[in-house]
Structure formats: C-alpha cells, structure tokens
Amino acid sequence: MKIYKAIKDDHDIQRDLIEKISKTSGDSEERNQLWKELKKELEVHAVAEERYFYAPLIDTDEMQEDARHGIAEHHEMDELIKELDQTDMSSPHWKATMDKLGETVLHHLEDEEEEFFEKAKDIYSQKDAEKLAKDYEDSMKKYRGSWAEGIPGNE
Numbered sequence: 001m002k003i004y005k006a007i008k009d010d011h012d013i014q015r016d017l018i019e020k021i022s023k024t025s026g027d028s029e030e031r032n033q034l035w036k037e038l039k040k041e042l043e044v045h046a047v048a049e050e051r052y053f054y055a056p057l058i059d060t061d062e063m064q065e066d067a068r069h070g071i072a073e074h075h076e077m078d079e080l081i082k083e084l085d086q087t088d089m090s091s092p093h094w095k096a097t098m099d100k101l102g103e104t105v106l107h108h109l110e111d112e113e114e115e116f117f118e119k120a121k122d123i124y125s126q127k128d129a130e131k132l133a134k135d136y137e138d139s140m141k142k143y144r145g146s147w148a149e150g151i152p153g154n155e
C-alpha cells in the first residue's frame with residue numbers, strides 16, 4: 001500500500017464520523033461518543049500525516065507552499081476543536097462550530113486527495129510511497145492506542 005491510500009482510508013473514517021455527528025442533537029451520549037472519536041481521529045491523523053506526508057515535502061521547491069498550507073489548515077482545525085471542547089454541547093454555538101469544523105475538514109481532505117496527492121506522486125517514488133505508508137500506519141496504530149494520555153505534538 002502507498003501513503004495516498006493509507007491516508008485516504010483514514011479520511012473516510014473522518015467523513016463517516018462527521019456525517020454521523022451531523023445527525024445527532026443535544027448533549028447526548030451518542031454525540032459525546034462520536035465527538036470523542038472524531039477528535040481523536042483528527043488529532044492522531046494530523047500528527048502522523050505531518051510527519052509522513054508533509055514533512056519531506058517541505059524541503060521541495062514544488063510542494064513547500066502546499067505543505068505549509070496543509071499544516072496551517074491542521075492548526076485551524078485544532079482551534080475549532082478547542083472551541084468545541086469549551087462549548088456546551090447542547091447549545092446552538094456547538095452545532096454551528098461543529099458545522100464549521102466539518103466543512104473545514106471536508107474541504108481540507110479534498111485538497112489533499114485531489115491536489116496534493118497528485119503533485120506528491122511526482123516527488124515520491126513508488127518505494128518512498130510504500131515506506132511512508134508503513135511508517136504512517138505504524139504511528140497511527142501507536143497514537144490511537146496512547147491518545148488518552150496525549151500524543152506527541154499535542155498538549
């Protein structure tokens with residue numbers, strides 16, 4: 001497997017959770033559970049993706065700007081996640097902020113899949129892309145397992 005497919009599979013998990021959350025309401029058990037899952041998926045994915053997809057691209061002329069743009073969007077998502085955590089889940093503000101996070105994430109995933117992956121295919125060899133997928137998946141496994149105690153790069 002190559003890095004693009006490994007990342008796409010996790011993007012699909014995020015899309016599914018966003019869709020499910022949009023169908024919940026109030027401070028329900030279900031919404032709490034789904035939110036916890038989405039937050040974890042977004043946070044662990046951003047760390048692993050920055051390390052095994054974006055970091056090597058920062059050093060290239062072709063993709064430095066794209067890599068910076070992608071990472072900046074991860075920070076935007078972090079801010080929205082923080083805001084959601086500080087907001088009463090049954091308030092309209094929570095719902096509005098969640099809608100905004102959902103839109104931001106969906107747009108970001110599209111940028112990555114439609115634009116950045118295509119450009120990266122000219123930079124990463126097939127072998128690079130397979131090695132990155134393996135490292136990405138190993139770290140996703142590790143971070144998912146240890147997320148409760150905090151993951152590297154996330155206070």
Ligand SMILES: [Fe+2]
Nearest residue numbers: 049070108112
């Ligand atoms: Fe990303």
Ligand SMILES: [Fe+2]
Nearest residue numbers: 007049109112
């Ligand atoms: Fe991503």
